[in-house]
Amino acid sequence: MLEIKNLHVSIGDRKILEGLSLSVKAGEVAAIMGPNGTGKSTLAYVLAGREGYEVTEGEALLDGENILGLEPHQRAARGLFLAFQYPVEIPGVATMTFLKAALNAQRRARGEGEAPTPDLMKRVRAAAKGLGVDSEILKRALNAGFSGGEKKRMEILQMALLAPRFAILDETDSGLDIDALRVVADGVNALRAKDRAFLVITHYQRLLNYIRPDTVHVMARGRIMRTGGPELALELEKNGYRDYVGEAA
Amino acid sequence: MAARQETVARVASIDVDAYKYGFFTDIEAEKAPKGLNEDIVRFISAKKNEPQWLTDWRLGAYRRWLTMAEPNWAKVDYPPIDYQDLHYYAAPKSTPGPTSLADVDPELLRTYEKLGIPLREQEILAGVETRRVAVDAVFDSVSVATTFKAELARAGVIFCPISEAVREHPELVRKYLGSVVPVTDNFFATLNSAVFSDGSFVYVPPGVRCPMELSTYFRINERNTGQFERTLIIADAGSYVSYLEGCTAPRRDENQLHAAVVELVALDDAEIKYSTVQNWYPGDSAGKGGVFNFVTKRGDCRGRNSHISWTQVETGSAITWKYPSCILRGDGSQGEFYSIAVSNGRQQVDSGTKMLHLGKNTRSRIISKGIAAGRSQNTYRGLVSAHRKASGARNFTNCDSLLIGSQCGAHTVPYIESKNASAVFEHEATTSKISEDQLFYCMQRGLSEEEATALIVNGFVREVLQKLPMEFAVEAQKLIAISLEGSVG
Ligand SMILES: Nc1ncnc2c1ncn2[C@@H]1O[C@H](COP(=O)(O)OP(=O)(O)O)[C@@H](O)[C@H]1O
Ligand SMILES: [Mg+2]
Numbered sequence: 001m002l003e004i005k006n007l008h009v010s011i012g013d014r015k016i017l018e019g020l021s022l023s024v025k026a027g028e029v030a031a032i033m034g035p036n037g038t039g040k041s042t043l044a045y046v047l048a049g050r051e052g053y054e055v056t057e058g059e060a061l062l063d064g065e066n067i068l069g070l071e072p073h074q075r076a077a078r079g080l081f082l083a084f085q086y087p088v089e090i091p092g093v094a095t096m097t098f099l100k101a102a103l104n105a106q107r108r109a110r111g112e113g114e115a116p117t118p119d120l121m122k123r124v125r126a127a128a129k130g131l132g133v134d135s136e137i138l139k140r141a142l143n144a145g146f147s148g149g150e151k152k153r154m155e156i157l158q159m160a161l162l163a164p165r166f167a168i169l170d171e172t173d174s175g176l177d178i179d180a181l182r183v184v185a186d187g188v189n190a191l192r193a194k195d196r197a198f199l200v201i202t203h204y205q206r207l208l209n210y211i212r213p214d215t216v217h218v219m220a221r222g223r224i225m226r227t228g229g230p231e232l233a234l235e236l237e238k239n240g241y242r243d244y245v246g247e248a249a
Numbered sequence: 250m251a252a253r254q255e256t257v258a259r260v261a262s263i264d265v266d267a268y269k270y271g272f273f274t275d276i277e278a279e280k281a282p283k284g285l286n287e288d289i290v291r292f293i294s295a296k297k298n299e300p301q302w303l304t305d306w307r308l309g310a311y312r313r314w315l316t317m318a319e320p321n322w323a324k325v326d327y328p329p330i331d332y333q334d335l336h337y338y339a340a341p342k343s344t345p346g347p348t349s350l351a352d353v354d355p356e357l358l359r360t361y362e363k364l365g366i367p368l369r370e371q372e373i374l375a376g377v378e379t380r381r382v383a384v385d386a387v388f389d390s391v392s393v394a395t396t397f398k399a400e401l402a403r404a405g406v407i408f409c410p411i412s413e414a415v416r417e418h419p420e421l422v423r424k425y426l427g428s429v430v431p432v433t434d435n436f437f438a439t440l441n442s443a444v445f446s447d448g449s450f451v452y453v454p455p456g457v458r459c460p461m462e463l464s465t466y467f468r469i470n471e472r473n474t475g476q477f478e479r480t481l482i483i484a485d486a487g488s489y490v491s492y493l494e495g496c497t498a499p500r501r502d503e504n505q506l507h508a509a510v511v512e513l514v515a516l517d518d519a520e521i522k523y524s525t526v527q528n529w530y531p532g533d534s535a536g537k538g539g540v541f542n543f544v545t546k547r548g549d550c551r552g553r554n555s556h557i558s559w560t561q562v563e564t565g566s567a568i569t570w571k572y573p574s575c576i577l578r579g580d581g582s583q584g585e586f587y588s589i590a591v592s593n594g595r596q597q598v599d600s601g602t603k604m605l606h607l608g609k610n611t612r613s614r615i616i617s618k619g620i621a622a623g624r625s626q627n628t629y630r631g632l633v634s635a636h637r638k639a640s641g642a643r644n645f646t647n648c649d650s651l652l653i654g655s656q657c658g659a660h661t662v663p664y665i666e667s668k669n670a671s672a673v674f675e676h677e678a679t680t681s682k683i684s685e686d687q688l689f690y691c692m693q694r695g696l697s698e699e700e701a702t703a704l705i706v707n708g709f710v711r712e713v714l715q716k717l718p719m720e721f722a723v724e725a726q727k728l729i730a731i732s733l734e735g736s737v738g
Binding site for chain 1: 692
């Protein structure tokens, strides 16, 4: 489903990703683990199309199509979703309004009609309930003044609503207590499906106790250093990243 | 929601430089020769069959104007205006004065149709429910039609062109004209007093709630013609009226001068809501052409517990110089100013309000939302003052500016003067920018950059949009999106 081939990315003069290759199949949950500052968020942003990154080499194919030349909203319409490590506040725009706008924009882009507002609101409320999100929050401006946990739940709520084909979760576990973590993980697990894939980025193995990955990739120094099964996460938990970082010296 | 989608669809279908109201109606006009002198003032007065007192009033204003200098304190910059190079009167030949709808030149009706202003009595602006709006349509210097007059008359409400009011209701006009904005008030208001052409007159008798929204639609059509309309609204004791004003002009390479005066008088317990959607031609993206909008709008809360609120959505004009104000004279009176001022391209806006607290326990509220894009300059300038006797006066002011891009400017210039120790004035101001992060976040969720900008801007102005009558709010939201077209990327 997602095929990244020899990706090289720089910010200004600085090389961040240096020949990263990775493939994720439909139905798969892949985890990327790696030390801070290694380029995990950069990878997520480049896949989602944020400005400020220069792709000097390589490609990223989503369902066989290189998406690196597309605008962010075009990638979204093709089913790419990113749960942000730091969700952005949108003052003045009620959360419900934002969700409706996003959903309908994607529907329009795919040539589907807009969803009738009452149906949509019902779906949003149901999704909110499932994630333990107070429906009062839907009236407030998106992410404005939300707690860290509320922001992360809102990301998962959006994911549930937009039902993407390929979802990237960037450190969704950071800043969550154990209960919130469980709720978020349940939200992800509920979406697991044969025609959908996940790329779960995390620094700690903790999240992977709740979202069981099919594959674990170790990322360091701008590329994938090792790929294995869930047992790899446990090994990292024990030994840390020093084996991978050390090679730089 | 539907409105927003429509906005987006409309934005998508529009060119950066397209001002869709920029067409010209080819209709034969009768014009005064170019230039300004006493004969021109007499000519205008004669065209309107005015009584001697008004001719003298105009001449007095003209003589005064000759001694005045154009104000230069606003943060706007424009080439000198040659006041002798303008026509001060233009009227479509086919419609010499207000007539019944059946007599209006079909070409004019088509013009208003194209502008989305139906001059028919069974229709409404793009509303959802069938609310009726009475329209006075002013084309260059004359009113060409007023709808629903008969029905309003049954309620005792007078709604007619001011030129007609001068003839039919001289006692009211004489009593109130210039009583809020004196002839000597300022350069542009004094000029207007000398040469004002047409505009609307409203009188709502005691205890009457005006049965429908009243609206005036101004259209500048002729080349090199100034528009100097004059509006006078009187809400007698215990009455209520909501009034809407809209305006457009053809695209022209040269600048057009618009210097209007609006006077509102609210007597005891009366309320006037005055809403404006100002969409004069703003000039092209290089700053060529566009309307110079130098307007004096003032409301006098003359009676106890009277209430005047100004709501404005300003998207047009090359230069805007405009400060709708309230004189809070009656004890317990209330003034409000809700404003959205959008500037793009090379537009310059210097706008705000004055709340002059004279009576006891008077209250005022100012909510101003300035949005600057392109290379525009957007200034909020406001004065809140409390007179020595204005004990218990209260004001709340909130001025927010939103910048789109990095070549525009937003400025806030609040003046506060209090001569009464019990007055409480609060002021809040913020300036923010639509950040790359916000745009990216929205786009990641599927919105295009234009849609994302429109969504964020709508969030920013929502509080003020809610103050507009429903039909106008929808229209205004679209206008804002269109005005900001081409401001991102
Ligand atoms: N906008 C930026 N400008 C310069 N350097 C950046 C920028 N964003 C990230 N970096 C650098 O790129 C590297 C990778 O960052 P990031 O992708 O956030 O890592 P991770 O998510 O793995 O912690 C870090 O060294 C970080 O400092
Ligand atoms: Mg990161």
